Amino acid sequence: MIGNLNDRSRQILQAIIEEYIVTAEPVGSRTLTRRQGVNLSPASVRNVMSDLEEMGFLSSPHTSAGRIPTDRAYRFYVNTLLQVGRVSDDHEEQLRERLPLQGGDASRILRETSRMLSSLSRYAGVVLAPRFTENVLRHLEFVKLGGLRLLAILVTEHGIVHNKLVELQEDISGEELIRMTNYLNSLLQGLPMTEVRRRLIEQMQSDRVAHDALLDRALRLSKQALVETEADLFIEGQATFFNQPEFAEAGRMKELFQAFEEKGQLLQLLDRCLAADGVQIFIGNETNLNPGGMSIITSAYRSGSRKLGVLGIIGPTRMGYARVIPIVDYTARLVSRLLNSGEQQLPAVT
Amino acid sequence: MIGNLNDRSRQILQAIIEEYIVTAEPVGSRTLTRRQGVNLSPASVRNVMSDLEEMGFLSSPHTSAGRIPTDRAYRFYVNTLLQVGRVSDDHEEQLRERLPLQGGDASRILRETSRMLSSLSRYAGVVLAPRFTENVLRHLEFVKLGGLRLLAILVTEHGIVHNKLVELQEDISGEELIRMTNYLNSLLQGLPMTEVRRRLIEQMQSDRVAHDALLDRALRLSKQALVETEADLFIEGQATFFNQPEFAEAGRMKELFQAFEEKGQLLQLLDRCLAADGVQIFIGNETNLNPGGMSIITSAYRSGSRKLGVLGIIGPTRMGYARVIPIVDYTARLVSRLLNSGEQQLPAVT
């Protein structure tokens, strides 16, 4: 049934969608004919619109209003009508210039990415930081704090730092700590996190460890430190939703912001996005987000073939897809490069 | 002029404020007399109200509406009328139970604190993480990432971790790195950050360093790593503002959320709060926040006599001060204890 549209219907559907994206008002036949590119009488357009409505591409808020596109229409639009261009030179320049933050560690770059996504798209930007478990361990360090508290610091390949507090039952000397750290690093460095866990358990049963209480303790401590933490999620530009008339109603807006604060739904959705390749687009109800009427456009950033995380933008379903898709696409590529190589133009140190 | 109020005026002012805090509607003389505790006729009340208005404690939105308290009234209320109780047992229990997060590092505890502040007060919670510069350095570590990138990790006394990326001009061996790290730690550990900088510069001019290129390099690297980062600020429960009728208007709400996203103003304000002792209250315009009509109640959390950061709540000026002040006060004490000693009930490790 989809795609079962002749040229004229497509043209009109496209015109309606694009008009609606700009005005946020139901589009009437008359309005449409005034648009450049539609050379038909209102009555003809009405016939086509009526068909489109029957096919589920349009709906009317009430009898004598214009039509608005359904989720299905947007889906069709994105899949077959839309032609995506390249990112504009200006946007490209801004991204290349502002993303490689001076002395920025990975989290700061990701947060700034979220800001940039928002400011360029004029919707909200989202960046899901690399899942801890999907990463390669670069370094493991224990730092003694006051009392019996020990801070475990884990650094992944791409400079993402995680830390976790563990409480000791009995004190440990500085030398023991160093020995532990050395042992663990030689054991675990360079392993993907998924491997790390396995290696720990394996090692616990080895002879060497059975005869060395300190090593045993080290393994148990690091197992503690590896408990998965909640994923970091940067959302910036939430306030852009105040510009969208479809969220003008206070109740909707409240729901929206509560969803943003809670993050659970969003994390789930972004996990789905992470699974797929290339630019992902979820439209309206496809997102399963609670206050409906939102779409999300994402792309994974990666290191070689391994996906690190996901970034993109969230806006109303009535969104400038053509404009935004290239931004997301380009940003994902750029961030991939930034996190991987030393492309950052940092002030060098001798 | 302030305090120049007889008993009856005070009683009435208090009644008006408390009524307005609950209803968010201008309070009329008639309404007030129906309130328990006011045994006067509406006409008498009107006389008093008229006086209070002239003194700047009340204002009327228009001729025939009731009166609403001015900032000045709230200030008077907070200073002299209000009697602050203790935090409720239930709240105390919730805080003691949920704040010592399993394996939570300091930032997670602070974020959770912000959430708790919001959920108990039903306003927005804010927590300003310890300023880097106000802290004592516990440990300094360099981790080599891919290429010539080096990740500097700084841990403060209370387990706050900062990290910064620096780019090397020429490669460095693992051994050299260890030597560097050892040297720096022995030099800087235990020093307050303000001292650290001084010590670095002092050391750079010493004989020992002049004859050892590696040490020189180490000093320069750590100087880079010490560039101040923006302070972390956790705001949770922003959506509570949707429940406040005075922010119902979309324009105000938009301004509010933009201010929250931008954080600059808020940081400034919290810095002011950090300067003072005990529970700080800024009312309405005293906050200098952009969308007016907000108040903030804060208290510093500390380590011994040194203040680490500030936490509190932000709500509309029309806020349940009596209810909220004890929450903020207690939370600040609790967080101070949590960050300082090993009071956290973590699963122990042998």
Next chain:
DNA sequence: GTTTGGCACTCCTGATTCGGGAGTGCTAAC
């Protein structure tokens, strides 16, 4: 047979009107 003009009808929207309610200030009586 597609396209189009015409027409009756629907429904939202914004402006206007209007009465009730709540509150005020003033005055005079207690």
Next chain:
DNA sequence: GTTAGCACTCCCGAATCAGGAGTGCCAAAC
């Protein structure tokens, strides 16, 4: 000093109304 009474003000919500934009359908035109 306190209070009852009274005239007046102003907001607020409901009701009304006209205008505009849009629709569906039909019949004529191409």
